[in-house]
Amino acid sequence: MLDHPLNSLGFAKPPSETRVVVAMSGGVDSSVVAAQLKEEGYDVVGVTLQLYDHGAALAKKGACCAGRDIHDARRVAETMGFPHYVLDYENTFREAVIEEFADAYLAGATPVPCIRCNERVKFKDLLATAKDLEADCMATGHYIQRMQGAAGPELHCAADANRDQSYFLFSTTPEQLDYLRFPLGHLASKAETRALAAKYGLPVADKPDSQDICFVPNGNYAAVIEKLRPGAAEPGEIVDLEGRVLGTHRGVIHYTIGQRKGLGIGGLGDPVYVVRLDPDSRRVIVGPKEALSTRIIPVRDVNWLGDAPFDSRAEWHVNVKVRSTRQPRPAVIRPVSATEAEVELLNPEDGVSAGQACVFYAPEGSRILGGGWIWRGR
Structure with a gap:
């Protein structure tokens, strides 16, 4: 028997003895996560990443990770009384996310930098930092659910389909999932999150949601690429x-x-x-x-979250999503190797583009089975 019942984060010890690093963007979602865990008695440490030039960020509105957001995250930490750190990840972010974003566009692809940021920065380097801080786990404000399955932690869609961020988190590995927590995934609506922010008296309770990619002002991708690659x-x-x-x-x-x-x-x-x-x-x-109609989609760099090995079957019957704004559709995945596959859509889709993600979902229920990158358009 356990000496102590499992706490809300799944550890057999009191919250006060459980350290959790919260990835704080300065928005309402991650702020509520930090405040809620602090109120529950956890040993909370807030960490915000500075991902690009601080001076330029201060003049920018409507995007995450800007200078104003760092300030907001710090104010939340002061309000709730937990330590907060800002880490300079500008070089890492530029090399791992922005440079690839520019190169992908130049190659005629349509990249999704938010996925790469989660994969290569937040759930890699920041997660490693959380472990260096001797945290038991790392929590984020993403709308997605982590559930315990027969073979270990599973990734599931958020309860609120309108807020679900599974498309952007398909590359979360089983090892990362073991360490991550997503306290907002079970909420029925964003209104519940804002109500919690008001309850805790957070200064960001009414802050608007970010809309743009954080380093792309007003959604003007071409202007950013021309700046990064003159003459492009x-x-x-x-x-x-x-x-x-x-x-x-x-x-x-x-x-x-x-x-x-x-x-x-x-x-x-x-x-x-x-x-x-x-x-x-x-x-x-x-x-x-x-x-534009496409039925066959080649994918590579597959991250598989199913219980059996990806290439242990000739076919997997799943649902897939080829754009973040689309609903999952029935498909058959035929593995070529442990990390490559051919996806056949049962009903063709329009506008399938290289550089986008193809995310796999269980045909029944809410489980995410992973996904891969579309590597040639048609």
């Missing part, structure tokens, strides 16, 4: 599927698969969409909507 936006031709020139463009980096508006080639009759990007020839290829 070279003009070229817009062509149809047969190669006929329909117009010119001001740089492949300004376009994404599935884009319809802003092509500047009106008067063609039926609408056309971007169906492929060829950065080598600096061509944007357009076609009718049906040309």
Whole structure:
């Protein structure tokens, strides 16, 4: 028998003897996690990452990890009475996230930097720092659930489907999942989170949610890439599927698969969409909507969270999500190796793009089975 019943974080000891590092972005979600755990009596240590130039961040609104957010995280720590540290991860973040983001766009892909940030910074380096601080676990404000299964901890979708962040956390490894905690995943709505923030008297209770990628002001990806890679936006031709020139463009980096508006080639009759990007020839290829339809998706760098080894079966019947804003759809995964596979969608989808994630879900229930990176568009 256990000497002490399990506490809310799953440890057989009192909260006061359980140290938890909380990754604090300065927003309401992670602030509530820290405040709630502190109120429950845990030994809370707040850590905020400075991910890019502090001076530039101060002038920026509507994104996470900026200078204002560091200040807000510190105020929450002072309000609740726990220590708070700011760690300079600018170089790590630039090398592991921003540089790849720019290179992926230049290669005609559509990257998801928030996944890479979780994978390479927050759940890698910050998690290691939490262990150095002798924490029993690390908690975040992500809307996702960690549940104990027959074979160990499992990753499950958030109770609130509108807030679920499973798409951005598919690359969480079993080892990381063993150490991580997600105290907000069971909440029914964001209103509950804000009510808790008000209850604890947090200065961020009414703070708006961040919308943009933290280093991309106003969602202007192309401007960031041109700054990182001067001369990247070279003009070229817009062509149809047969190669006929329909117009010119001001740089492949300004376009994404599935884009319809802003092509500047009106008067063609039926609408056309971007169906492929060829950065080598600096061509944007357009076609009718049906040309976007994709059934077979190659994926690599697979992170598998199922109980049996990924390549122990010839096929896995699952649901998959190919964009964060889409619902999971039925598919068959055919492993090529332990980290590569071919995904066949039972019903074709439009706008599947290299650089996006393909996330795997159990066909029944809420469990996330992992996912991989789409590595060529069509």
